[in-house]
């Protein structure tokens with residue numbers, strides 16, 4: 001996440017909850033071309049599909065940290081706009097995922113309403129590629145900050161994608177050429193508010209378990225709540241969930257289903273959820289900030305890696321990213337999609 005300051009202002013993450021061990025990758029080491037670090041990225045993306053990216057000691061990382069800090073402030077103001085303002089900029093699923101998602105609109109695993117709101121700002125809106133999203137004035141005021149954050153985030157994403165492609169013996173631009181920021185796509189900058197859980201009956205999941213649809217997600221957290229499902233375990237097994245401990249100066253990076261599809265199951269997209277924050281953190285509202293990258297709408301979902309694994313969806317090879325996303329969204333809506341981690345060679349987390 002961001003600098004140390006927001007962590008000092010927050011209730012502490014407790015020491016007595018099971019934390020999932022995540023590899024920490026240094027952005028500075030990646031930028032300097034360090035081979036061991038590049039290999040570590042591949043290992044993390046095969047085994048768990050999650051890692052921490054340490055931004056400290058890197059010029060771009062420092063700028064990113066400052067922008068994350070600023071956007072946490074702005075994001076809070078946006079998510080706390082008056083209800084009637086937010087109502088004017090609601091998303092329109094499945095036509096558009098852009099705009100506000102009201103609290104309680106989706107369900108959690110018990111069929112109770114969810115406990116979060118989000119606002120999705122389309123990369124296409126920021127880049128001017130498409131101008132269909134109507135933007136609240138407060139967001140418009142901060143557009144240059146969103147644009148700068150997205151540009152720096154895209155640069156980090158390009159480094160991760162190029163590293164992965166090279167490690168898989170693909171052309172370095174094998175993934176980046178399918179997700180150029182200037183081309184129309186479902187990529188969004190997302191701000192999320194998961195509500196404080198003061199009453200005991202609120203101590204439950206905020207955002208249901210899922211995998212991300214897209215390519216790579218960059219996520220900034222201060223307050224805990226994010227949980228990752230241990231590979232091979234069922235989401236109903238409450239002991240199989242490990243907390244992600246947010247770290248100052250670090251982003252959380254996770255892979256989405258598109259990377260599994262492109263790599264024929266070599267890379268991993270892991271199930272995660274947002275639970276009620278642990279310990280004393282449950283008493284404060286939890287904000288997070290993310291860039292969820294998706295392939296360009298017209299990108300091919302054809303496998304780029306052969307014979308190393310199988311994502312189990314060979315028929316998807318002929319689809320464009322847009323067709324593929326619609327197909328996934330429809331099958332989730334019909335309820336015939338099983339939410340499960342896919343791809344990779346999961347390591348056991350037992351030590």
Ligand SMILES: O=C(O)CCC(=O)C(=O)O
Nearest residue numbers: 192212219221226274288
């Ligand atoms: O808020 C978080 O920590 C995670 C959010 C998330 O998983 C998502 O938006 O897909």
Ligand SMILES: [Fe+2]
Nearest residue numbers: 210211212272
């Ligand atoms: Fe997610």
